[in-house]
Amino acid sequence: MTRDAGDRRLSRRRVLQTSGALAGVSLLGLSATPAAGAAYETTTGKSEPQYEKLPAEDHYVETEFVVDGETETPTLYGSIICPDTDESVPVIATYSPYNDIRSPQGEAGSTAADGVADYFVPRGYARAMFDVVGTRNSDGCYDYGGIRERKTAAQVVEYLGTREWSSGKVGMIGGSYDGTTQLAAAVEDPDHLTTIIPQVAIDRWYDYAFGGGFATS
Known part of the structure; x- marks a missing residue:
């Protein structure tokens, strides 16, 4: 490897690392509104839990959408956990086939009850987890x-951006396929999509399916 090639590769790595860090800051920047009169300070740089x-x-x-001239109307299923507040809140969503x-269909429990919910819901965000079209409890x-x-x-x-409890700001998070669906949403440019943080996601389906000229799936 030449020095120039090594420098270019290092520079690209730095760009990716910086982009990821900025994406994280952007998601945290979705304005969560504390309860009225709840002024507080922290010494760690992180907000403290405020809500149940x-x-x-x-x-x-x-x-509803059209594919190859045919209208399709699948109903999609999701689970949402909100903070206990009368204020409107931003939403952190994942659209997942996993x-x-x-949580298999026969088992109790919300798919939204994850580590993201444990951290962010007490800090004033709603957590939403939806099943991808044609998977689990979603039709189509x-x-x-x-x-x-x-x-x-x-x-x-x-x-999610138009619920009465929503601030209108929706961020998406997740890795692998859960990152790929964020890119899918972003391509459509919905009005309420504020931030995406796709981690190790597929950004070129052709390259993913036919890497090296061979089908990989």
């Missing part, structure tokens, strides 16, 4: 990296 978590609620989103693994045809994932991801974002 409300019980998880089931949500169903009616979607929820069968997280599973469309591996396809237009259906794009359209439905964007419509889930718009749903």
Whole structure:
């Protein structure tokens, strides 16, 4: 490897690291409003928990889009955990095909009840976890990296951004496929999508499926 090539590779690594850090700051910058009169300071640079978590609620989103000239109207299922406050709050969402693994249909428990919820809901954010179209409790045809994932991801974002308890700001987080669905939503440019933090996600489906000229899946 030449010195120039090494420098370019190092520079690219620094750019990626910096981009990831800025993305994290951006998500935390979704303004969570503390309860009225709740002024507080911290010495760690992190906000302190201010709210109790409300019980998880089931949500169903009616979607509509056109694929190959045909209208499709799948209903998507999600679970949402909100903080116990009358103030409007931003939403941290994940649109995932992995929820069968997280919580199989026959088992009790909310897929939204994860580490993200444990940290952020007490700090004034809602946590939303939705099943990708055609998986688990969501209707429709599973469309591996396809237009259906794009359209439905964007419509889930718009749903979350227009609830009466929502501030209208929706961020998305997650890795692998849960990062890929963020890119799918962003392509559709929904009004309420403020931030995405895709981690080790697929950003070029053709390269992923045909790396080196061979199908990998």
